[in-house]
Amino acid sequence: MTPPPAGMDGAYGFSPFPPIAEYAFLSDCETTALIAADGQVEWMCLPRMDSPSVFGAMLDRDAGTFRLGPAEIRRPAQRRYIPGTMVLETSWWTGRGWVVVLDALLAGPWHHRGLRSSAHTRAPTDTEAEHVLLRTVRCVSGSVQIRLDCTPVFDYGRAPAVWEYVGDDYHEAVARAPGAGLELRLTTDLMLGFEGDSLALGRTLLKEGEGRFAALSWSGHPPPRTYEAAQQRMLWTVHHWQRWLDGGRFPDHRWxxxxxxxxxxxxxxxxxxxxxxxxxxxxxxxxxxxxxxxxxxxxxxxxxxxxxxxxxxxxxxxxxxxxxxxxxxxxxxxxxxxxxxxxxxxxxxxxxxxxxxxxxxxxxxxxxxxxxxxxxxxxxxxxxxxxxxxxxxxxxxxxxxxxxxxxxxxxxxxxxxxxxxxxxxxxxxxxxxxxxxxxxxxxxxxxxxxxxxxxxxxxxxxxxxxxxxxxxxxxxxxxxxxxxxxxxxxxxxxxxxxxxxxxxxxxxxxxxxxxxxxxxxxxxxxxxxxxxxxxxxxxxxxxxxxxxxxxxxxxxxxxxxxxxxxxxxxxxxxxxxxxxxxxxxxxxxxxxxxxxxxxxxxxxxxxxxxxxxxxxxxxxxxxxxxxxxxxxxxxxxx
Incomplete structure (x- = not known):
């Protein structure tokens, strides 16, 4: 693959690659993802963290990305983890309004301690993660044009995905590639369209108080199908991480x-x-x-x-x-x-x-x-x-x-x-x-x-x-x-x-x-x-x-x-x-x-x-x- 011309991406100056330290890290304790400051998922391997990548733009700008955020790509106003969690909150100001994006790999019941398997056997079903990357976007003031782009490329960028609709309402699609042995399902309340075979996209104008979601899943675990359900699943994941962290002991100290x-x-x-x-x-x-x-x-x-x-x-x-x-x-x-x-x-x-x-x-x-x-x-x-x-x-x-x-x-x-x-x-x-x-x-x-x-x-x-x-x-x-x-x-x-x-x-x-x-x-x-x-x-x-x-x-x-x-x-x-x-x-x-x-x-x-x-x-x-x-x-x- 060839890199894009240097300087084409205004978010990162003269390099198309974000600084390593600007990546956010997500995990469900089976899969991990790294998200750049502009909201792109640039590294994600499925079905587990040492599998071939489906989003690999971190290593090649043509190896797959997934973005949900303002249509105008710019640096966010603020990024943070919700305290005590691995749920990422990114806030953007566009000049016309503010939006907040939440990103999480939905947590599974791994906090139920005492369940374990041999290193050489499959874990019990009730310790599995949800196998869902969930992204929500909410407009908190004004109005903002929102854009979704999802371009998976399986097997470390060697197998471009082909999208096709599920059902006839244009809110769900699956991506496959010959020989990949994996199917990605994109579920959203945005109207989806395809550009060529490999890019799934959605556009909408969000006004104050409105929200949308996108869920990428890769197993039989059902994704949320409404924005309200997505909010509940996100809140559950927040509580899940915070309950786990509460099980430790930390000194009362500035660090x-x-x-x-x-x-x-x-x-x-x-x-x-x-x-x-x-x-x-x-x-x-x-x-x-x-x-x-x-x-x-x-x-x-x-x-x-x-x-x-x-x-x-x-x-x-x-x-x-x-x-x-x-x-x-x-x-x-x-x-x-x-x-x-x-x-x-x-x-x-x-x-x-x-x-x-x-x-x-x-x-x-x-x-x-x-x-x-x-x-x-x-x-x-x-x-x-x-x-x-x-x-x-x-x-x-x-x-x-x-x-x-x-x-x-x-x-x-x-x-x-x-x-x-x-x-x-x-x-x-x-x-x-x-x-x-x-x-x-x-x-x-x-x-x-x-x-x-x-x-x-x-x-x-x-x-x-x-x-x-x-x-x-x-x-x-x-x-x-x-x-x-x-x-x-x-x-x-x-x-x-x-x-x-x-x-x-x-x-x-x-x-x-x-x-x-x-x-x-x-x-x-x-x-x-x-x-x-x-x-x-x-x-x-x-x-x-x-x-x-x-x-x-x-x-x-x-x-x-x-x-x-x-x-x-x-x-x-x-x-x-x-x-x-x-x-x-x-x-x-x-x-x-x-x-x-x-x-x-x-x-x-x-x-x-x-x-x-x-x-x-x-x-x-x-x-x-x-x-x-x-x-x-x-x-x-x-």
Missing amino acids: SDFLQRSVITLKGLTYAPTGAIAAAATTSLPETPGGERNWDYRYTWIRDATMTLWAMYALGYDWEANEFLYFIADTVTAGHRLQIMYGIDGRADLPEETLGHLHGYDGARPVRIGNGAHAQAQHDVWGAVVSSIYLHVGLRHRLDERQWTIVRTEVDCALRHWRAPDCGLWEVRGAPQHFVSSKVYCWLAAERGARLASLREEHDLAATWRAAAAEIQADILEHGVDERGVFVQRYGASTLDASALLIPILGFLPADDPRVKATVLAIADELTEDDLVLRYRTDETDDALDGEEGTFTICSFWLVSALIIIGEVERGRRLCEKLLSLASSLQLYGEEIDQSTGRHLGNFPQAFTHLALINAVMQVIRAERGLPPLTLDGEQQF
């Missing part, structure tokens, strides 16, 4: 709204039928503008498990944390080698494919689906699983036989492989190296495993694993620290790496160890751009890719936590305040931030960034209240 938005975002990235949490809702949003660092993040990373459980337990969402742990346990015991990532349904095979027909976001190519890193050797996975089970058990003081079997298996893997090189936490595509962070996670597997063995009264095994943990720790301290007493990226190098910030967070060494403080301060002073943290300097690391990166927001929030842990409270608080000021207008984050412009880069919204935010904000709040910092060792009560 609590960031905690709430982050946990809502994490819930939205959860695939309810299995409990898996996707790393992001998108694929191939570039880490480097116009570059090749474009990856598919619609999968679950095992390395995120410990942070996920910590964040969910800290905010009172034990059920969600347990669901994610059960997903991991189901996956680990499914009979295949533990990988660094899995599909949200638990599948292990994630073959990487390049979609050469797509232009890419703002010209960034290639566009990839699947992720070849799933086959990498990455030694952090064993520690992530064992420490997650340890956190889970720490709240219950009970380790069942199934979990114990997993612990024994993963500790054994860590002890057999910790001396070997791997691809590291950042999944570099260069030659395997002896990455310090990977060996720290192998230490984590042995150390937390020893604690769990003691709980099981397996005292001989606990002693063996403690000795192994001590051996790994001694090796890291001998080979992974430079002459300044600073932890480096890999053995035999002097390169700094932000993953060393996990050393105090995971409790590898006490906070008052001089090597810990020296490392945190070295990263803060030498691996930052305008206070924001780089993963590593690309000219010092063989990651087999071209181009520079922006600063990694995950790592910047890690630095906040690490600064608090080593006692640099004021510096950590100031950095946290700066990072929160760089959030999108809807309090969402991509993976990276361009330090010179504040532009968000990478897939969006990024789960790991929001997990790190929760940890950092909670650390700052505790410090302000004179409480000791928390590390991810499960010793403290949440």
Whole structure:
């Protein structure tokens, strides 16, 4: 496909692509959607978040969009989420009147806790989402011309839809494409027309007090058929999210709204039928503008498990944390080698494919689906699983036989492989190296495993694993620290790496160890751009890719936590305040931030960034209240 001429879209200046941070995120915990500021749905995959897209304009302006709003495309006056929800409210002033659009993926009954399925079986019907994207528009003053345009293109822009009417009243139509295996139904109180085969459109003049709706559905769940019914379904979804949020516990603090938005975002990235949490809702949003660092993040990373459980337990969402742990346990015991990532349904095979027909976001190519890193050797996975089970058990003081079997298996893997090189936490595509962070996670597997063995009264095994943990720790301290007493990226190098910030967070060494403080301060002073943290300097690391990166927001929030842990409270608080000021207008984050412009880069919204935010904000709040910092060792009560 070819991009439109630059500058043709007045809403975004000289680029036809909206800034990544301007997208709003919707979810029903099965499907996700991203909506640009002009009201266009530009990313939506069906029937679930890792399926092929039906609206893909985020990656190619010809790959499908869906808009409902003022006929004159302009920037909205205001956008916000209705507080405590994932229902988007957009207000427009046209010069003749005001209209308000509400957008939501209708929530299903996933708040009825206690219902779950295996990662390898279909969820029960009563946990399914409604499978309806609902959009309502209401004129609140004056009069405004309203326009609906819906142009789905199935299979990542490869299969244009063909519309046909349902019935004879011109208010309902279905879109199909040969081989797509999916049917979209558009139901509205606007009179629908077709332009060619692929565009369904509607126009009307709304006067003060009048409203219209459009519902896009893709399963047997009935959509609303009147504006009044649509309002009721929207209100139910608002209440649904707010009731779910009320189940958590949040400190009374000026930053609590960031905690709430982050946990809502994490819930939205959860695939309810299995409990898996996707790393992001998108694929191939570039880490480097116009570059090749474009990856598919619609999968679950095992390395995120410990942070996920910590964040969910800290905010009172034990059920969600347990669901994610059960997903991991189901996956680990499914009979295949533990990988660094899995599909949200638990599948292990994630073959990487390049979609050469797509232009890419703002010209960034290639566009990839699947992720070849799933086959990498990455030694952090064993520690992530064992420490997650340890956190889970720490709240219950009970380790069942199934979990114990997993612990024994993963500790054994860590002890057999910790001396070997791997691809590291950042999944570099260069030659395997002896990455310090990977060996720290192998230490984590042995150390937390020893604690769990003691709980099981397996005292001989606990002693063996403690000795192994001590051996790994001694090796890291001998080979992974430079002459300044600073932890480096890999053995035999002097390169700094932000993953060393996990050393105090995971409790590898006490906070008052001089090597810990020296490392945190070295990263803060030498691996930052305008206070924001780089993963590593690309000219010092063989990651087999071209181009520079922006600063990694995950790592910047890690630095906040690490600064608090080593006692640099004021510096950590100031950095946290700066990072929160760089959030999108809807309090969402991509993976990276361009330090010179504040532009968000990478897939969006990024789960790991929001997990790190929760940890950092909670650390700052505790410090302000004179409480000791928390590390991810499960010793403290949440």
